Amino acid sequence: MTELLNTLYVQTPGASLHLDGDTVRIALPEPDSPRRTLPLLRLESIVVLGNVNVSGPLLARCAQDGRAVVWMSRGGRFLCRLAGPLRGNVLLRHAQHLAHADPATRLPIARACVAGKIQNSRQLVLKSARDATTSKDSLRAIAADLEASLAAAGTAADIEVLMGVEGAAARAYFEALALMIRKDTGLSFPGRIKRPPTDPVNALLSFLYGLVRSGVHGACEQVGLDPYVGFLHGIRPGKPALALDLMEEFRPAVADRLALTLINRRQVGPGDFETMEGGAVQLTEEGRKTVLTAWQHNRQKERPHAVLGRRVALGLLPFVQARLMARTLRQELPGYLPWTA
Template structure:
C-alpha cells in the first residue's frame, strides 16, 4: 500500500488566527496585510506553538476528519493533542494490552527497541566520524565499539529495568561522541551533556525542540494505525505519558533528530542569533530559529531511507507509520517478532 506524505501546518507566530473557510483553513498573521488559505485536504496535521488562536469550527472540522491538532509551548514542549474519534480495530488494542501483560512478549519487544536505538546511534556516530579531526575520530570510534559491546548485553537482560540501564548508558556514550562531532558557529558554546528540562544551552534547546517534532510525528503514526499510544512496552504504562510513542521514538532519535541538529549546526544554518537566553538560565529558539528548524524538518521528512523489510526506500516522514504497522502485525500474530528499523 502506498501512503501519501501529506503536509503538516506549523504555526509559531504569536497571535496568529486560524479559521475554517469552507474546505480550507484561513491563516491571518498579526501586523501582516491580507490572509492565506490552505486546502484542508492537503493537510494531515496542524501544530501550533504558544499563543495561536483556532476557531471552534476549525477544531470541530479537524476532529471530524481525524486531522490532528497538537499544542506545543513556544520552546517546543508538548502540551496536548486532539485526534478526534478513536480509530482502529478494538481487537488490535486489546491485543496490545494483552502483550503488555505478557512478560515474555513485553521484554522481547523492549529488547528489540533498545537494540535498534543503539545500532542507529552507532551508525550516526560512525558517519559523523568521517568528517571529524583525527583525535575526535579516535574518541568517536571508541564509543562506537562500546555501543557495539552494549548490544551483546541486551539478549540476557532479564527485565525492563536492566534494559533501561543499558539504554541510559548507551545514551550517555552517544551524547559524549556527539560532542566531538559538533562544530557550531562562533558564539554557540560547546556541547557538554544532554540537559532536558529546561535546556540551558543552544544545542540542547535545538535537540529538545526537534524531539518535540519527532514525538508529534510518531504519535500521529500510532493513532493512524489504530494503536493505543499510552500503552508501551519499554516504557510500560505511565500516567499522562504516551509510552508507546516514547518506545517507537527510540529507534528514530539518533538518525532523524540528532543527525538533523548536527547538520544544521555544523552548516551554520542555526546560529547564535537563533537562540534567546531567558531569566533563570533556560535557552529557547527564537521565532527565526524555530522557522529555520521547522523548514529543515519538513525537507528532512522527504528524504528517503532504505527499509529492508519493505524492500524499498521510504521517506523519513513515513518511517514511523511503517514501524507502527509492523508492530500491529506482530501484535495480531502475523509476525513472530517486532522488527525495528535500523539506518543503513
C-alpha cells in the same frame, strides 16, 4: 502506503486559524497582512506553537476529517493533541494490553526498541568518525562501546537490566555527540540537559524530539494502537509510553542527525536562541522558522527500509513502524523489527 501530506506549522504570536470553506485561513496580527489560505485536503496535521488561536469550526472540521491539531510550547514541548474519534480495532488494543502484561512478550519488543536506538546511534557515530578531522579515535572507541551495548541489549534478562543498558549507551552516545559538533560553530554540547534545556544545543534537541514525538504519537493512533501502553517505558498517567518506545529509533537517525547538520552547516547559530527568565534556553521565532523549514524538507527524503525492501520517505517511517508493531501484536510477524538507518 499512506501518502505523505504536509504539516502546517504556525508560530506567529497572536495569529489565528479559521475554517474558510475547504481551506484553512491564516490571519496574522499585523494590520493589512495578506490573506493566506491553504487547502485542508493537502494537510495531514496542524501544529501550533505558543500563542496561536484555532477557531471552533476549524477544530470541529479537523476532528471530523481525522486531521490532528497539535499544541506545543515555543520550546517544542508537547502540550496536547486533538485527533477526533479513536480509530482501529479494539482487538488490536486488547492484544497490546495483553502483551504488556506478559513479560515473555513484552521483553523482546522492548529489546528491539533499545537495539534500534543503539544501532542508529552507532551508525551516526561511525559516519562522523569517517568524516572527522579530529577525535577519530575517540569516536571509534565510543562506537565500539555502543556495539557492546547492542549485544548486551539482546541478552538483557528483564526490563530493569535493559533500561540500565540503554542508559549506559545513551551516556556514551552523548559523549560522542559533543565531539561531532564543529568547534568553529560557536556552539558546544555539555551533555543532555532537559526540563528545561539550559544551552542552545539541548534546546534544539528538545525541540526536534518534540516534533518526532508528535509524529510518532499520531502514527500510533492512526494505526489503532494505544499510545499510552508501551513495552520499554512504564505505564504512568499522561505518559505516552508506546509513542516514547517507538520514537527511540528515530532520535539519533532523524532528530540528532538533523541537529548536527543545522549546527555544523551554520544554518543555526548562537543568535538563533534566547535565554528566558530562570535560565531556560529556547529557539527564537526566526530560529524556529529555520528549523521547521529544514524539518519539512527532511521529512521528504527517502531512506532504505529493510523489511519493505524499498526506500521510504522519512515522514512516513513512523506509520510504517507503527504498522509493524501492530502486525507483531497480532502475531503476523515473529517479532518487532526497528528501522535502522
